[in-house]
Amino acid sequence: MLITNATLADGRTVDVRIEGERIGAVKPQLPGEPDVDATGKLLMPGAIDAHVHFREPGFPHKETWETGSQSAAAGGVTTVVDQPNTDPPTVDGASFDAKAELARESYVDYGINGGVTEGWDPDELFSRPVFALGEVFLADSTGEMGIGTELFERAVERAAHEDTVVTVHAEDATRFDRRALEAAGDGIGREGDADAWSAFRSAAAETAAVELACEVGARSDAAIHIAHTSTPEGIDAAVRAGATCEVCPHHLFLSRDDLEELGTLGRMNPPLRSEERREAVFERVRDGTVDIVATDHAPHTREEKEAGIREAPSGVPGVETMVPLLLAAAERGEFARERVRDLVATNPARVFCLPRKGKIEEGMDADLALYDPDRIEAIHGESLHSKADWTPFEGHEGVFPELTLVRGTVVYDHGKEGENGEFGRPAGRNVRR
Numbered sequence: 001m002l003i004t005n006a007t008l009a010d011g012r013t014v015d016v017r018i019e020g021e022r023i024g025a026v027k028p029q030l031p032g033e034p035d036v037d038a039t040g041k042l043l044m045p046g047a048i049d050a051h052v053h054f055r056e057p058g059f060p061h062k063e064t065w066e067t068g069s070q071s072a073a074a075g076g077v078t079t080v081v082d083q084p085n086t087d088p089p090t091v092d093g094a095s096f097d098a099k100a101e102l103a104r105e106s107y108v109d110y111g112i113n114g115g116v117t118e119g120w121d122p123d124e125l126f127s128r129p130v131f132a133l134g135e136v137f138l139a140d141s142t143g144e145m146g147i148g149t150e151l152f153e154r155a156v157e158r159a160a161h162e163d164t165v166v167t168v169h170a171e172d173a174t175r176f177d178r179r180a181l182e183a184a185g186d187g188i189g190r191e192g193d194a195d196a197w198s199a200f201r202s203a204a205a206e207t208a209a210v211e212l213a214c215e216v217g218a219r220s221d222a223a224i225h226i227a228h229t230s231t232p233e234g235i236d237a238a239v240r241a242g243a244t245c246e247v248c249p250h251h252l253f254l255s256r257d258d259l260e261e262l263g264t265l266g267r268m269n270p271p272l273r274s275e276e277r278r279e280a281v282f283e284r285v286r287d288g289t290v291d292i293v294a295t296d297h298a299p300h301t302r303e304e305k306e307a308g309i310r311e312a313p314s315g316v317p318g319v320e321t322m323v324p325l326l327l328a329a330a331e332r333g334e335f336a337r338e339r340v341r342d343l344v345a346t347n348p349a350r351v352f353c354l355p356r357k358g359k360i361e362e363g364m365d366a367d368l369a370l371y372d373p374d375r376i377e378a379i380h381g382e383s384l385h386s387k388a389d390w391t392p393f394e395g396h397e398g399v400f401p402e403l404t405l406v407r408g409t410v411v412y413d414h415g416k417e418g419e420n421g422e423f424g425r426p427a428g429r430n431v432r433r
């Protein structure tokens with residue numbers, strides 16, 4: 001396959017030849033008939049979303065590997081990393097094997113993380129192709145997998161021994177402001193007091209847990225990756241301690257000011273923060289302080305979300321809108337295109353050791369997504385492919401891909417009517433195989 005005249009994130013215009021599953025050549029000009037004339041189009045390395053919850057096994061009404069990975073492909077994401085708070089939780093050999101079987105339905109490449117609970121079996125987990133440890137929950141979130149410090153210490157030590165990154169959900173529940181939540185009214189959805197969730201799971205709770213996680217990590221020289229940092233204080237604490245960190249699109253593009261409109265659809269952990277903190281987080285993503293943007297794609301149905309603020313489940317979908325939101329921001333001049341590339345592809349490949357992914361270079365996996373940067377659309381939940389038919393980014397600008405390839409196979413072709421609609425075939429593979 002030959003793609004001609006593509007613009008790369010660094011501004012170069014090149015031809016790209018795909019040979020089998022790999023990129024065979026990237027040159028200003030290559031001989032042969034073009035299969036894709038990419039004149040005026042932006043070619044990006046397929047994004048690696050290091051944080052998704054595809055919900056199988058256990059909650060296929062929220063998402064399946066099929067729908068979640070189609071949503072990824074339609075958003076230019078070619079590798080996803082699934083988190084362990086499924087049912088059963090991915091904490092031992094049998095649960096890992098069961099998830100690995102289901103993941104064969106994936107349209108994109110994937111990693112499967114191993115989780116930590118009192119009943120976890122590290123020997124069984126580490127004898128399997130585990131992507132990383134995590135997310136390890138220092139406080140309860142969806143799935144109630146919060147653990148204490150002693151177990152966390154043991155898990156980090158083991159991960160260091162296995163040369164495995166530990167992805168941490170860093171919130172310290174002892175610092176939550178319970179009274180703020182108790183004071184909230186009983187209204188449902190938008191009628192309720194969604195802001196109480198942000199007051200409850202305080203910024204200070206994040207900073208304290210980030211500091212603890214980094215301190216524990218330093219003792220055994222473990223690689224600590226802080227998931228979904230939502231505050232400048234949390235990011236700075238992680239970076240100061242030599243940990244890597246990720247920021248989610250919702251903490252970049254939404255703040256507490258949006259909760260009146262979002263209601264309980266905007267409840268997630270960690271929660272939305274003040275507009276001032278959002279701007280400080282945005283700046284740290286823009287200037288390269290933050291390593292990764294990942295989505296924490298956490299689908300729940302609209303019906304489930306339309307409850308009171310104390311009952312609604314936490315989490316928002318996002319795997320399909322991450323790159324579109326960032327590219328639209330780049331078109332508005334808020335990010336360099338190269339920064340977007342680094343945040344969603346090159347850096348996650350480095351942090352999680354995926355040597356053949358994240359770059360458009362000869363010899364790399366042909367994971368690619370092609371965009372028309374002039375085609376800026378309004379995002380609508382009902383046009384997305386997740387089982388969650390809603391998005392917290394309703395009406396925001398997005399630049400969606402026209403074509404997505406996983407190791408040379410077309411998995412998404414916008415507007416094409418194939419056997420599976422716009423989708424190719426479930427071409428995904430475990431990246432740790």
Ligand SMILES: NC(=O)N[C@@H](CC(=O)O)C(=O)O
Pocket residue numbers: 053085135141142169267268269270296298299314315316
């Ligand atoms: N972020 C969330 O609010 N929810 C996530 C779990 C998590 O990442 O903490 C989920 O699985 O629903």
Ligand SMILES: [Zn+2]
Pocket residue numbers: 135141169227228269270
């Ligand atoms: Zn989490």
Ligand SMILES: [Zn+2]
Pocket residue numbers: 051053083135296298
């Ligand atoms: Zn998560």
